[in-house]
Amino acid sequence: MAGDGVKLLGYWASHYSLSVKWALKLKGVEYEYQEEDLKNKSPLLLQSNPVHKKIPVLLHNGKSIAESLVIIEYIDDVWKQNPLLPQDPYERAKARFWAKFVDEKCVPAFRGILSKVGVELEKSANEAREHLKTLESGLDGKSYFGDTKIGFADVAAAWIGCWAGIEQEILEIKLIDEETMPLLAAWSHNVLEQPIMKECMPPHDKLFKHAKDLRKILVPAND
């Protein structure tokens, strides 16, 4: 499907960029991708998102849209095939609620972990697990937040499985525990195993090195 001049400004390791890539891919929208150097952002990025100056930004027919969840809603509004949000208003509200929960609770929890050591690390990991348990309740017995297929909240949340694995390898902490959160563990596995989702994922070894380097900066004494 022609993308009518669709361009994504992103950063390879950003889970926000990843969610937008997934949304575009699930819709079958062709797009041009521009990788940003976050230490030296392009004039196009600064000009298209003057408020936050952050990736991801979607450019479409000369218009720019920022903020990943806003972008994903836009994608769903413009390209009607394979809807990410369901038709039913209550189901739409639930999808938006969980996507917001991921942004507001899981993102800071996962970020916090990388900068912690010892007791503080354990505390942060427990906090993240609590949020993941809560997130699991949003599945409500289903395979996906989008019921029988990947939807809005899945696209917003699927990075969790990827980053939980990376943080587990680096810090030897288990965040998604099959015993205490079996539904979320199964969801995470299933969602990331889908070929379309896999295709967009950053290479494991590169992401592992990136997170390890980030850890070294955040916790230099522990290097």
Added chain:
Amino acid sequence: MAGDGVKLLGYWASHYSLSVKWALKLKGVEYEYQEEDLKNKSPLLLQSNPVHKKIPVLLHNGKSIAESLVIIEYIDDVWKQNPLLPQDPYERAKARFWAKFVDEKCVPAFRGILSKVGVELEKSANEAREHLKTLESGLDGKSYFGDTKIGFADVAAAWIGCWAGIEQEILEIKLIDEETMPLLAAWSHNVLEQPIMKECMPPHDKLFKHAKDLRKILVPAND
């Protein structure tokens, strides 16, 4: 218009509750209102928003929806009259972007101010003014974020004029400055002067006392 069993759990001084009240009122949806004691939340609130345990919560035909922006989108999805979000996907994205900006930048800025004194207060006030200047850019020369009428972002942002006034009275700081942000000042005045918007506003003197009491708790030495 019959509300089909619509109930709002809210708190009179909460700007999040206020935004939802505005949305319901603009749609002409009749609803039952339950005032919550935030120090002793009702079993209904705890049960309907188990994740955050916070107001506002909208109950509709036995279903519960939490998070003010999610609720307002739900209201717009269910009751089609007087749409809050425009039809055009890009205009929808802009409305969502600014509503999110208000929640993420203006809310913490306005809250922060109440707990500050001296240089810190001035710093916080300047930060809030910066955010308001940015918000003004979202008007893009129009009278409302919703173009010619009150829309999604207006409903999410209109509390700002009310609270800027209260904080100005208590702290003698001007947040919405007619000279540096004339468009936002005019917007704020116009939006709060609409009869439907006025109707839902908490009484000025009660809100002033509430904010002053809050200030006393946050800055006891300055009492």
